[in-house]
Amino acid sequence: MPVILIGFMGTGKSTVGRLLAESLNQSFCDLDDLIEKEAGMTIPAYFDTYGAKAFRQLEQDLLKKAINEYDILSTGGGTPTILANQEVIQAATGLTIKLDAPIDEIRSRIGDDANRPIFKKLSRQAFDELKQQRDTMYNQASDMSIDTNQRHPQEIADEIKARIFQNIDELNYASL
C-alpha cells in the first residue's frame, strides 16, 4: 500500500519516510531530492534562478510521476498547498499521513538550515501564520495525522508501519 507523507517543513517527512521504506524494504522517493536531481541544482538555487512559480510547476510534474512509481513518497512542505497536487494526492490509492509538530519544535529542528528558502525569508509571525494556514490543507488531504513531538523518527516509522498493517487487515476483512 503506497504511503504519502505530507506536512509542514521540519515535521520529519524525509527522515521518517526513509526509515519507513528501509524497515518495509520498499522503494522510497523524496520529492525534494527528485526535484534537485531533475533540476541539477539545489532548491534554494532553483528558487533564486527561476522563482517560486517555476518551482511549483516542476514539483507538480514530478509529483505526478513519482506517485505511481514509489511505495513511500515524502513530499515537500508546500506540495499539498497547490490544488492540482491535492487532487493528485487524493486520487492515489494509498495512505496519506500528515506529520505534525509544534511550531517552536519545528523552529528548533530546522534552525538555520539554509536549504529552506521560505523559512529564511519569513518573519517569525509570518512563519507561524503560514503553518496555521497550511495545517488546514494538510488536514483535508490526509487520512490520519501523527504528532512527532518528543518522539524518535524510528518510533514514528514503526507507528506508521503498524497503521499500514491495520489498514490492510481492515480492507481484507471488509472484502470477506
Ligand SMILES: Nc1ncnc2c1ncn2[C@@H]1O[C@H](COP(=O)(O)OP(=O)(O)OP(=O)(O)O)[C@@H](O)[C@H]1O
Ligand atoms: N521526530 C523528530 N525528532 C527530532 N528531530 C527530528 C525528528 N524528525 C526529523 N527531525 C530532524 O528535523 C530536521 C528536519 O527533518 P526533515 O528534513 O525530515 O523534515 P521534512 O518534513 O522533510 O522538511 P521539508 O518539508 O523541509 O522537506 C532534520 O534535522 C531531522 O533530523
Ligand SMILES: O=C(O)C1=C[C@@H](O)[C@@H](O)[C@H](O)C1
Ligand atoms: O514549505 C515549502 O513550501 C517548501 C518546503 C520544502 O520541502 C521544499 O519543497 C521547498 O523549500 C518549499
Ligand SMILES: [Mg+2]
Ligand atoms: Mg523533506
